[in-house]
Amino acid sequence: MRQAGLRPDRGAIGAVQHRHRRGGRTLIARLILLVGLLTGLAAEAQSPLVSDISSRRIGIDSSFTGTELLLFGSLSQPGDVVIVIKGPPQSLTVRRKERIAGVWVNADAVTYRNVPGFYAVVSNRPLTEIASERVLRRHGIGIENIRVESIEGGATEAGFDAAVKRLRQQNNLFHQDTSGVTILFDRLYRSTIAFPANVPVGSYTTEVYLxxxxxxxxxxxxxxxxxxxxxxRALFSFAHQWPLFYGLFAVVIAAFAGWGAAQIFRKS
Structure with missing residues (x-):
């Protein structure tokens, strides 16, 4: 007498095989991710320069009187560190005054575009001792190597170009410090960059060179x-996104303030 044998459930076997295949693919993906992470960490460890910033966003409100950012990092080999912070690009018009009939009047004028609204460069020693003028000029390092371009194009008088940078320096928007970077044990560096109260809003770029x-x-x-x-921020966004309504709102507020002041003085 033959006994009926138990037949395996093909669906259950297929599900088990599918789970094994899926688990194998998941394991392989995790191994690839782990290898990539270890490779990235090894490459970072071998990088000659690692840098970071204390904050990547600065908020400006009515009580803003300026702030400072801390830049720090490590070096895998000794060298000189130069830090450049610049931005955002702006347009600037420079006018030359001339005395005519005893009165000073505006004569020639040149309008420049893409002038950095703020530019700061700090280093651990004088730039001329770190690199040649050609290298500094190629990377735009140093106030004298900032590239300014007039809207009209072509060459302009050197006096106008120098006036652009001089005006920015007078407003504390262009800054250069050849002892602003401190290097410790040839492996660690730190620097503090000061931003004045009149610093323009926008996107900035921090460049660290070794x-x-x-x-x-x-x-x-x-x-x-x-x-x-x-x-x-709310008023700034409203003024730029809805300039017409912002103007009307300002006129209404001014009229209401004038009417209120008139009523107060009339009663007194």
């Missing part, structure tokens, strides 16, 4: 955002 024997051996770039905050 020099050796007059050449750039490593560089890192990081973004910084300076923006309005609080009620100032």
């Amino acid at each position: 020099f050796q024997d007059g050449s750039v051996v490593s560089a890192q770039t990081s973004p910084i955002l300076i923006d309005k905050s609080g009620i100032e």
Whole structure:
């Protein structure tokens, strides 16, 4: 007498095989991710320069009187560190005054575009001792190497170009410090960048260079955002997105304030 044997459930076997295949693919994906992570960490450890910033966003409100950012990092080999912070691009008109009939009047004028609203460069020693003028000019390092371009195009008088940078320096918007970077044990560096109260809002770029024997051996770039905050941000956004309504709102507020002041003085 033959006994009926138990037949395996093909659906259950297929589900088990599918789970094994899926588990194998998941394991392979995790191994690939782990290998990529370890490779990235090894590459970062071998990088000659690692840098960071204390904050990547600065909020400006009515009580803003300026602030400072801390930049720091490590070096895998000794060298000179140069830090450049610049932005946002703006247009600027420079006018030359002439005395005519005993009265000073505006004569020639040149309008420049893409002039940095703020520019700061700090280093651990004088730039001329770190690299040649040609290298500094190629990377735009140093106030004298900032590239300014007139809207009309073509060459302009050197006096106008120098006036652009002089006006920015007078407003504390262009800054250069050849002892602003401190290097400890040839492996760690730190620097503090001061932003004045009149710093313009917008996107900024931080560039950190590592020099050796007059050449750039490593560089890192990081973004910084300076923006309005609080009620100032709301008014700023409203004025730029809805300029017509903002103008009407300002006129209504001014008229109401004038009427209120007139009523107060009339009663008194």
